[in-house]
Amino acid sequence: xxxxSETMQILKKYNISAAKSLGQNFLINEDxxxxxxxxxxxxxEDLVIEIGPGLGTLTNELLKNAGKVVxxxxxxxxxxxxxxxxxNERLEIINEDIxxxxxxxxxxxxxxxxxxxxxxxxxxxxxxxxxxxMKLLEDKLDIYSITVMVQKEVAERITATSESGNxxxxxxxxxxxxxxxxxxxxxxxxxxxxxxxxxxxxxxxxLDKPRVNVKEEExxxxxxxxxxxxxxxxxxxSLTNGKILNSKxxxxxxxxxxxxxxxxRPEKLSLEEFANIADYVYxxxxxxx
Numbered sequence: 001x002x003x004x005s006e007t008m009q010i011l012k013k014y015n016i017s018a019a020k021s022l023g024q025n026f027l028i029n030e031d032x033x034x035x036x037x038x039x040x041x042x043x044x045e046d047l048v049i050e051i052g053p054g055l056g057t058l059t060n061e062l063l064k065n066a067g068k069v070v071x072x073x074x075x076x077x078x079x080x081x082x083x084x085x086x087x088n089e090r091l092e093i094i095n096e097d098i099x100x101x102x103x104x105x106x107x108x109x110x111x112x113x114x115x116x117x118x119x120x121x122x123x124x125x126x127x128x129x130x131x132x133x134m135k136l137l138e139d140k141l142d143i144y145s146i147t148v149m150v151q152k153e154v155a156e157r158i159t160a161t162s163e164s165g166n167x168x169x170x171x172x173x174x175x176x177x178x179x180x181x182x183x184x185x186x187x188x189x190x191x192x193x194x195x196x197x198x199x200x201x202x203x204x205x206x207l208d209k210p211r212v213n214v215k216e217e218e219x220x221x222x223x224x225x226x227x228x229x230x231x232x233x234x235x236x237x238s239l240t241n242g243k244i245l246n247s248k249x250x251x252x253x254x255x256x257x258x259x260x261x262x263x264x265r266p267e268k269l270s271l272e273e274f275a276n277i278a279d280y281v282y283x284x285x286x287x288x289x
Contacts, residue, residue, distance in 0.1 A: 003057065004028040007192060010055050010085075016077050018193055023125030024075070027057050027149075029190035034061070036121065036201055039183040040147035042066050045116035047107070051098050051132060051148075052125055054078050056085050063088055067115050070106065072098050098132055103141050117144040126151045126195070130170055133204070137177040146204040147183070155182050155200035167267045169228040173221060175271055176211050178204035212275040220278040227266035227274075235266050244281060254280050 001009075007028050011017065018024035027033060036058065042048060042065040053059045053071040055078065062069045063086065070092045073079055079095045092110070094101065107118055120143060124132055129150045136146055150158075159180045160166040174180050184201040188194040214220045226242035227235055236255060240248040255262055258276050260269070 002028075003030045003033070004192070007055060007057070010081060014077065014081055019075060019077075022052075022075055023127045024052075024054060025123075025191040025193060025195045026055055027123055027190060028192055029186070032184065032186050032190050032201075033057060035184050036147060036149070037061050037065055039201060039203055040119055040121045040145065042119065042121065045114065046144075047110050047115045047118045049103070049106075049118065049120045049122075051120065051122040053082060054123070056082050058121065058123060059086065059091070062121060063091060066090070068092070068110060070094065070110060072096060072101055074098070099128070099135060103136070104139060107142055111142065118142055119144055120146040120148065122147075123149040126154075126197070129154055134173065137174070137204075137206070143206050145206060146178070147201065148204075149186065149199055149201050152185065152198040152200045155202045158202060162268050162270065165267060169221075169225045172224050172271050172274060174204065176220075178206050180204050212272050214275040215279050215282045219282055220275060223278050223281065224266075224274055227269075233265075234262070235260070235264050235269065236262050238266060239277075245285065254284075 007026050018026060042062060044065070044067045046066050048062050048066040048069045050059060050062060050069060050071045053073055059069060059071055059082065068090045071082060072094045073082065074095070074097050076095060079093060082093050111118060118141070120136060133146065133148070136143060157166055157168050157170055158174050159182050160171050181203050182200050183203050186199040186201060188198060223239070223244060226244060227238045230238050230241060236248070236251055239245065240251050245251045245254060252262060254277065258273070258280060260273060
């Protein structure tokens with residue numbers, strides 16, 4: 001039976017449809033499913049956390065390849081389907097909002113003998129992609145990699161370079177913690193219902209330590225976020241308007257001291273240059289969390 005037929009059969013059996021409010025789009029492309037598993041490099045030594053498993057399309061393949069799978073699903077309807085479809089001691093199903101789950105505690109409990117690496121594999125709901133990814137990274141979890149389906153535009157922003165002109169605050173945040181790559185481009189027709197946007201699978205290989213050294217991470221991300229809040233502004237004007245320092249004169253002095261062009265736009269800076277700005281501010285202004 002094709003994945004499309006199987007999916008339609010399940011939807012009919014349980015008399016349900018995708019919940020638009022939860023960003024549900026069910027994957028029906030077998031080739032894409034196989035490629036996600038391969039790109040994630042799932043093995044029997046892995047604990048896999050799947051976010052938003054839905055009908056269990058990815059879950060089915062993950063159980064064939066992983067040591068254990070933990071599914072975190074908000075939609076109670078999907079919980080019932082998953083429990084009906086799978087009876088496996090290597091599967092745990094949690095009916096909860098991923099943003100409220102204590103993942104550090106979960107990983108500590110589940111990473112038992114025989115489990116070497118923890119990997120996240122998911123077809124993420126697009127409306128909360130960024131909060132989910134940032135939670136996984138900011139919580140500093142013992143995760144080896146994150147392989148997830150996201151909106152293609154978001155994937156391109158995450159993996160952008162300063163030369164592309166497509167960078168944003170999320171670009172620097174992701175690269176601070178990981179090595180990001182786009183692995184697969186996925187057409188709309190790979191889902192039912194078909195989303196309005198194209199999709200991509202990205203893989204974030206979590207670094208052993210952050211890419212740059214900085215005295216205060218929170219300050220670094222505050223500066224990066226402030227820099228991109230006003231599009232097409234120079235870095236000087238963005239930092240001045242965001243009151244990172246006391247005055248425009250102070251900001252000009254900082255950029256001159258750091259050898260940064262006063263006319264440069266934020267997207268042209270490297271992560272290292274943002275870290276230098278953060279350390280300069282930390283050293284010259286009383287920073288309070």
